Amino acid sequence: MISYLWPRFLVERDLRRCIRCGVCTRQCAFEVHHLYEEEDWVYSDESACVGCLRCVTLCPTKALVVRPNPTQPPPNANWTTEYLQNIYKQAETGGVLLTGMGCDKGYPVYWDRMVLDASQVSNPSIDPLREPMELRTYLGAKPDSLEVERVEGRPVLHTKLAPQLELAVPIMFSAISYGAISYNACESLARAAAELGTFYNTGEGGLHRNLYRYGKNTICQVASGRFGVHADYLEVAAALEIKIGQGAKPGIGGHLPGEKVTGEISRTRMIPRGTDALSPAPHHDIYSIEDLAQLVYALKEATDWEKPVSVKIAAVHNSAAIASGIVRAGADIVVLDGIRGGTGAAPTMIRDNVGIPVELALAAVDDRLRREGIRNRASLVVAGGIRCSADVVKAIALGADAVYIGTAALVALGCHVCQRCYTGKCNWGIATQDPRLTRRLNPDVGARRLVNLVRAWSHEIMEMLGGMGINAIESLRGNRLKLRGVGLNQEELEILGIRHAGR
């Protein structure tokens, strides 16, 4: 069958600059570039190009330009390139459309429709370079009140607090499994979390033995497939997370193709080498909220009640009611993952059409928990589409205790969001198990890049806090007066619990 697809990108090579060094041919796992040494000629097969820009970045003479293909079907507001190409693909293969990373549709990004406040005159702004500025955050259940006794006139704390996670900055690295990404990427995240005084999340792929030493900064996930879940795994973690759903693919389980299940991964996940790792859509021991409560308490029992237990759900229409149930089921942390959250592999239709923007879910959940008087019983963490420090500040002002960053962290490691993670050919050495490719990501450099990113964001967060005249992050948390909407309708403003700019 002839393929009717046409290349999405054009690869242009400036032949006056090209020195036929062959770097691009070696760098591209999609085999776009071909060097014919005898003919002193480099040729590009554009149809394979995914636009990851690896070749452009590494070409020593900057001879390459990759740009969207100007060749387009006849203009049509409905039948765009995307729909035509999807149909050709499916007509040719009969398969489900697959993709990677988060939803790339133009749904409103509410972070971009909210602006922040700053103090003027009646309330001095604070200069974080000269004055203390506190970002430390504790995640975990808080009691309604503290009991303090007087012993010989001195106050002594009587209440025993539930276990807490101490974060030096309210930013953690999202669940990304070993298998979806390379060992080197996992190690980069683990080391960065340890250096930053925060946490990374194993995702559903278990934890490689070499990374146990970063356990104090590790949140171990328990997902429906239970891959790699055993006593040591629970024991080594700082906290446990039950994954119910994921923003990129609410309602469906994970799928790691057998090609990615190498020796180390099969050992870590405790599954045979080369088999597809399919996690079921639901947990088959959780068909209702009371079943979830059982798993929460089972995990707490198994770890002597020493670790907070988190429950992660995808942001969907009735997140607020679900979150309330989760808190009542004993979770110490609730994670909301929005529609723009990333993934290693998901059916395109699900990724792009199921779930809701996390901003709305966050506002609704925070409101609901407050109305029920149980907001303090669990911390709220949001994930899915946090792109910069201002997004973090806005999320916290809306009501989050902390955020998870996934895509942003991978971008720091080199990811260019080409959305081809499911192919296992990530040229940046991240979403791949091919040793030729994983070598490209050096954990020393990876950890440094992540630490730099989060440090930079922390400085920016401090500047924004100082500008508002606030010197501790807890005074921003849920402080929606610090937000104003721009270009939002009444209903949106109401859901977000903010006023329009100018009011």
Place this chain on the structure above:
Amino acid sequence: MLREAVLRDEKDFSACSIFGMMSPSGKRVNGEPIIRAMANMRERSNGLGGGFAAYGIYPQCPDLYCFHVMFDDHVARKQTEEHLRRDFEVCDSGPIPTRPCDGVENPPLLWRYFLLPRSTDDCDIGEEDRVVRVVMEINVKVDGAFVFSSGKDMGVFKGVGFPEDIGRFFRLEEYEAYLWTGHGRFPTNTQGWWGGAHPFNILDWSVVHNGEISSYGINRRFLEMYGYSCTLHTDTEVVAYAVDLLLRRQGLGVEEMAAVFAPPLWSEIDRMEEGKRKLHAALRQVYGSLLLNGPFSVIISNRRQMIGLTDRIRLRPLVVGSGRDFDYISSEEAPMRLLDDTVSETWIPWGGEAVVFELKEEAVPELTVPIEVFRSEVPLAARGTGRAEG
């Protein structure tokens, strides 16, 4: 009602003068000295709000709740009285005595009620919680009514005007109290509304406050979780409810309350010895949403205590001084010197350090101090109203 206009803004911004004086032995003095003290700090207010709290003023009925209520009209009054009668026996009621006074315009109807709570079968909720609930209900539900004082043997007097004018309007020279606090307001963006003046009060607690609390948004949402509705949209109201929650309902001490409102830095907490560290860490973890962030100095009082506190990095002034009969907390030193020759020592507390003056255990607030113990022989008019005396 004017309040509607105020409600559009979530909160007001103000810079103010605050003053408090208390006799630890329970000696009482009339409102003249504190009026004079407030007049001395006139530059710190702009005539858009002034007020006073006085403790020990109703010794004839110290066990009755005394509600001071402002009404837009008699319809609001009738509705409110219906509400009151449901939960209380009204022992006495009538307009609060006032006199016409230059600089005080368009006062609302001002009434006071002496109330005895009816006994009830509802044992889930204590008497004080019931009183709080009634206050909240009236303030939220009755259009044109606002309860601005609800304690026992104490009262708040406040309105739109310079504090000294408000003091004369309410004839404060006719009341005698062992604890007075006063407030002059300089709001930058709200029209004056009588209810929006300080002090703020709930039960016996009253708060006068200078500053702007940047954490207002979350302080308020946290308190709402505990059933407080912040109807006034000012940060001072939030302080009053936070005090009520922490000290009365949750039984924390003043020290812990100070550590919640203006906590030590984490770096300081990390260096504390084990027990203290655990306590302070827990206070921040559990009550972080009540941290009052931003510049403030505040005087919090109840029937036995007068507490002064500034924010953790002390962005607003607070001076403390002690004289022979009275202890003082003030925005400035001048007024306490003006009032009292016997003030020997004054000091400035650290940011976040609570200064607490208490009524002595044995003190029975009955003695009345003759006004002569204070220095001011010169009549107020002759002093001008502007500057501190040099």
